[in-house]
Amino acid sequence: MAARSRHGNPPELRRLMRRQLATTRARWQRPDRVLRVLRLRRGAVVADVGSGPGYFTTRLARAVGPRGRVYAVDPEPEVLTALVKRLDGAGNVTPVLSRDDDPMLPPASCDLALFVNAYHHVADGPAFVQRLARCLKPGGRLAAIDWAYRETPMGPPLRRRIPPEKFVGIGRRAGLVPVARHEFLPYQYFVVLRRARSVRGR
Numbered sequence: 001m002a003a004r005s006r007h008g009n010p011p012e013l014r015r016l017m018r019r020q021l022a023t024t025r026a027r028w029q030r031p032d033r034v035l036r037v038l039r040l041r042r043g044a045v046v047a048d049v050g051s052g053p054g055y056f057t058t059r060l061a062r063a064v065g066p067r068g069r070v071y072a073v074d075p076e077p078e079v080l081t082a083l084v085k086r087l088d089g090a091g092n093v094t095p096v097l098s099r100d101d102d103p104m105l106p107p108a109s110c111d112l113a114l115f116v117n118a119y120h121h122v123a124d125g126p127a128f129v130q131r132l133a134r135c136l137k138p139g140g141r142l143a144a145i146d147w148a149y150r151e152t153p154m155g156p157p158l159r160r161r162i163p164p165e166k167f168v169g170i171g172r173r174a175g176l177v178p179v180a181r182h183e184f185l186p187y188q189y190f191v192v193l194r195r196a197r198s199v200r201g202r
């Protein structure tokens with residue numbers, strides 16, 4: 001099998017991006033329900049971390065409206081180029097070329113950071129989450145949707161998956177408290193953590 005890039009992407013990136021954007025994905029990804037339970041307000045600032053070509057980015061951009069902002073964060077230049085082409089002038093999306101260990105977002109800037117199928121690609125997840133937590137506003141949320149820790153009809157092999165309890169533990173060590181766990185996705189877990197409203201010593 002051909003080697004993956006250091007961001008976990010296979011060499012045939014264009015084929016992968018087509019798959020990520022396929023309309024049939026909605027059957028199991030349920031993006032409308034994901035957006036509904038996140039209850040984003042108009043004007044909110046959101047980071048789509050590991051955005052890929054923007055399956056969620058465009059939906060988030062519509063949800064926060066023209067006075068809101070979506071940072072589409074990815075360390076792979078080619079996927080951000082594909083994302084910019086898809087935006088078709090949506091003025092409230094800022095592509096951010098991140099680093100492996102740093103989302104490269106302004107401190108205390110986001111109401112929500114969302115990882116979809118991306119956290120398990122991050123080489124040093126705990127260090128990345130520490131940095132990401134600092135980019136949340138006080139009271140801001142980190143939501144993670146990633147492959148369930150069991151065999152599923154699609155998704156990476158079990159050895160590349162991260163159990164949700166482990167993700168929550170990493171979030172806790174970054175000062176985030178779990179506030180919700182949604183169970184409606186057939187192949188993925190969906191957890192939400194929150195940064196304390198008053199943050200001392202961070």
Ligand SMILES: C[S@@+](CC[C@H](N)C(=O)[O-])C[C@H]1O[C@@H](n2cnc3c(N)ncnc32)[C@H](O)[C@@H]1O
Pocket residue numbers: 006007008009020049050051052053054055056073074075076079098099100101102115116117118121122123128
């Ligand atoms: C499977 S894709 C998911 C894309 C998108 N979130 C979606 O649901 O369609 C994983 C993405 O995570 C990105 N990624 C890998 N390492 C990363 C890191 N350290 N920080 C942020 N994104 C990363 C990859 O480049 C890739 O675009």
